[in-house]
Amino acid sequence: xxxxxxxxxxxxxxxxxxxxxxxxxxxxxxxxxxxxxxxxxxxxxxxxxxxxxxxxxxxxxxxxxxxxxxxxxxxxxxxxxxxxxxxxxxxxxxxxxxxxxxxxxxxxxxxxxxxxxxxxxxxxxxxxxxxxxxxxxxxxxxxxxxxxxxxxxxxxxxxxxxxxxxxxxxxxxxxxxxxxxxxxxxxxxxxxxxxxxxxxxxxxxxxxxxxxxxxxxxxxxxxxxxxxxxxxxxxxxxxxxxxxxxxxxxxxxxxx
Numbered sequence: 565x566x567x568x569x570x571x572x573x574x575x576x577x578x579x580x581x582x583x584x585x586x587x588x589x590x591x592x593x594x595x596x597x598x599x600x601x602x603x604x605x606x607x608x609x610x611x612x613x614x615x616x617x618x619x620x621x622x623x624x625x626x627x628x629x630x631x632x633x634x635x636x637x638x639x640x641x642x643x644x645x646x647x648x649x650x651x652x653x654x655x656x657x658x659x660x661x662x663x664x665x666x667x668x669x670x671x672x673x674x675x676x677x678x679x680x681x682x683x684x685x686x687x688x689x690x691x692x693x694x695x696x697x698x699x700x701x702x703x704x705x706x707x708x709x710x711x712x713x714x715x716x717x718x719x720x721x722x723x724x725x726x727x728x729x730x731x732x733x734x735x736x737x738x739x740x741x742x743x744x745x746x747x748x749x750x751x752x753x754x755x756x757x758x759x760x761x762x763x764x765x766x767x768x769x770x771x772x773x774x775x776x777x778x779x780x781x782x783x784x785x786x787x788x789x790x791x792x793x794x795x796x797x798x799x800x801x802x803x804x805x806x807x808x809x810x811x812x813x814x815x816x817x818x819x820x
Contacts, residue, residue: 566595567798572646573597576627576691577656579607581614583757584708585655587786588793593619595794600645602627604634629656629687635694642698649698651797654691654707657684657722657729664721672721680721685728692736692747702744706796707733708789709808711751711816716769730808737806746805748796752789753781753812776820777813 573592578585578601589599599618602625603611612624623645628634642649659665659680664672688707695705710719712727730749737747754769773781792811795801810816 566597567800568592568651568794569596571597571650571797572600572648573651573653573797574600574602574625574642574649574695575653575655576602576629577654578611578614579603580610580757581617582786583655584752584755584786584789584793585653586614586618587790588653588655589622590618591787591790591794592797593622595798597651597797598646600625600642604628604631629690630682635690638694639697642695648700649695649703651704651706652691652695652699653793653797654688654705656687656691657708657725659684659722659725666718667720669720677721677724680725681728684722684725685732688729688732689736692740692745696740696743696745699743699745703746704797704801705736705740705745705747706793707747707749708793709749709751710754711808711810711812718769733808734806741805746796746801748801748805749808750789750792750796751808751810751812751816753777753815754783755786755789756783757786773813773815776818777815778818779813781813781815 575585575589589601592599599622601622604626608626615621615624625641660676663676664680692705709726709729712723712730716723733747733749753773770783789811792809
């Protein structure tokens with residue numbers, strides 16, 4: 565018996581089996597959930613292939629969270645497989661690494677910044693609004709961030725986008741709370757995902773974690789982060805919303 569027995573969960577933004585989204589889908593299934601996953605464009609074919617590596621092959625939905633038509637049709641797509649949702653995972657972020665990351669903060673063009681904010685922050689609200697009709701009895705929305713309370717080396721405009729995501733989650737918690745929908749984020753330490761590999765100089769962040777995290781940090785292990793997401797999807801946090809749970813080996817709490 566798992567903590568998500570009988571739950572219906574959508575994990576939006578699963579590309580590779582090295583992603584946090586994939587790890588979350590795996591742990592959610594192991595904890596009893598019926599899981600749907602999504603992606604779009606050229607990555608959709610990859611998602612369909614790696615879906616077969618999960619304990620139970622899930623339905624794969626086409627969803628671009630920046631496309632109004634995709635968002636409008638999402639409830640109908642979900643209902644082809646389940647009659648509603650109990651939880652949604654927002655595992656989506658993008659910033660052009662050639663113009664916005666790796667020391668390019670002062671030169672980042674607005675067009676690319678706007679795209680990063682749209683995909684990485686605004687889409688949390690878009691996804692929440694699209695799935696809201698599927699959670700009439702309440703539910704849990706969980707997103708993923710990289711602690712945006714400070715400025716990081718090389719992270720640049722993605723740090724700004726994540727700050728927007730964190731603020732967005734609090735406003736969603738305010739507006740959706742009366743409907744019984746909780747909104748929380750998990751702030752993971754640096755993990756070697758596909759997104760991380762695209763960040764120039766990401767190894768600098770990884771090196772910072774190794775000597776400062778009191779619990780240590782394995783940047784190849786997505787499971788601790790996935791377990792935190794699944795815990796927030798469960799009924800074990802019934803009165804928690806607008807929160808950011810750190811899964812970073814304790815790094816965030818250390819002064820030096």
